[in-house]
Amino acid sequence: MSILVTENLKKYYGTEPNIVRALDGVSLSVEEGEFVAVVGTSGSGKSTLLNMMGGLDKPTEGEVIIAGKKLSGLNDERLTIFRRRRIGFVFQNYNLVPILNVYENIILPVSLDGERPDEEYIRQIIRLLGIRDKLMDMPNNLSGGQQQRVAIARALAAKPAILLCDEPTGNLDSKTSQDVLGLIRMSSRQFNQTVIMITHNEEIAQTADRIIRIEDGKITESRWGA
C-alpha cells in the first residue's frame, strides 16, 4: 500500500512570461516503511516538494494523498491537526524552542494535542537517541548533533506514520552526519515509519532504500538504493 502519493504536482511562482516552475509535474508514490532519499542540486525543487508533501505549502496544481486522504480537501485547521498527528518533521536548522528544555521540546507535539505522553515510548526514543542525560538541558547548551537528535526525538514522539527530513545533516560535520543518519534508519525501522529525506549529498543518499533524483522540478531518476 502506498502511504504517500503525489499526482502530477506543480508549483509555479509568478506569471508568464516570468514564471518559475519550482515543481513541474511530479508524480511519485512511496510505500509504507520505505526509506527514500530525494536528491538534487539547490534550486531543483526538492525542498518545495517536501513542503508540499507535508502540507506546509499548497500546490498550484496536482494532488498530495497521504494514507488515502487528499490534502487539498482539508481546511487550514484540519490540515494543522492532520500534520500534528500524522507527520514528523526534521529540519536542517533543528527548529527547537529555545525557552523549553530538551524534554519539554520532545513532548511538545504530543502535549499540543492535549494528550498525555506515552512515557514508556518516549523513554525508548530517548534511550535510542542517546540523549538521556541531556533532558534538563536547554537546546542552546547542546552541540549541533545533539540538537538534531532532540529534533528527531520530537519528530518521533507523536508516533507519526511519516517522517519528513529536510537536509537533516545539512549543518552537521561528516562524522555526526553518519551518526544521525544511522539513528534515523534505526528508529524508522523500530517504529515502523516511512522516511522521506531530502539531501544534496550523494554519500548520504546511498544509504537509502530508494533514491529519487529531481532536476528543474522534474523527476529524472528513481532507483532502488543500497
Next chain:
Amino acid sequence: MDQRAILFITVSAIVFFGLLGAVSAGIWLHMRRKYISFAEETCRSIDAVLNGRSAEELDMDEDTLLSKVQMKLKRLEEITAAAARKSEAREQEVQEIISDLSHQLKTPVANIIMYCDTAMNPVITEEERAKCMAVLKNQVGKLDFLVQAMIRMSRLEQNIISLHPDTVPLRNLLDRALQSIRGKAAEKKISLEILCDEDVILLCDEKWTAEALFNVLDNAIKYSPFGSRVAVRCERLEIYTKIEIKDEGIGISPEHAADVCKRFFREEKAAKTEGVGIGLYLTREILEKENGYLKISPRERAGTAVSVYLLNAEEFMNASK
C-alpha cells in the same frame, strides 16, 4: 403566622428540591445521551474500520475526542495491515528462496551427472577419466559451497539464530575476521593494511558480525588483482564506529550499487570469480538486526569502499544507565 412561615418554607423547599431534581435529571439525561452517542459513534467507527471504509468515514482531523479516537483506530488498522502484509511478503520470499535455490543447485548437479556418466564409460582413456574427475571435484566443491552458504542463510532467515548483541572489543572482531582471510590474501599477494584503534568496544553479536566483516573482506580479496592492497580503517564516531574496507579491485558500477545487497545478485563482470551472491546480502541482514548499517561507495575502476557501521557500546550504555 408561624404556621404560614413554616408552610412557605416547606413549599419553597419542595419547589427548590423539585427544580434541583429536575435539573439534575436533565443534566443526567443529557450526559447519558452524549455518552451513548459517543459510544455509538465509536462503534460505528470500528464498523467502518472492519468494513474497510475507514478512509471515507473516519474524520481524523478535528479537535474532538471522537476524532482522536478515530485517528487511533485508523493507526491501529494501518499497523495491523502492515503486519499482515509483512508476513505475506515473508511467505513470498520463502517461495522465492526455494526457487532460487533449486535453480542454483541445478547446474552443478547436472554437470555431476553428466561427468559421472562419462567417467563410468569403460572406453575412455585414463587421461580423459582424470580430467572428468577433476571437473567432478570442482563441481562437488561448488555444491558444497552452495549448501554451506544456504544453511547459513536459512538459519539467519528463519531467525533460528537470533543475534545476541553484547559488548565486544573491536580487536576480537577484527581478529576473528582477519584470521580467516589472511591465507587468501597471502595467496594473491595482497597486502592488508589495518589502521584501527582496537580499544573501541562495540555493541554487537561477535560471531555473526565477524562473519559480516569476513564477507566484506572476502569480496575485497576476491575481486582484487594480484599484488594489490586492501585497507581496513576504523573511525570512531559518537554513536557508531565505522569500519571502512577499501580495495583496488574491479569495483561496482554505480548503477548496480543498489543491487549488490540483493540475494543472488551478481554483476556480469563478476562471472569469472566464484561466488553465488549472498555475501553482502547476509552482511546487510546481520547489521540491520543489530542496529548497525552498511554503506557502499561505488568507485568503478578505483575499487570499492564498503563501510560497516556498528553501535559503540559506551555511548549506548551511558544512555541506558
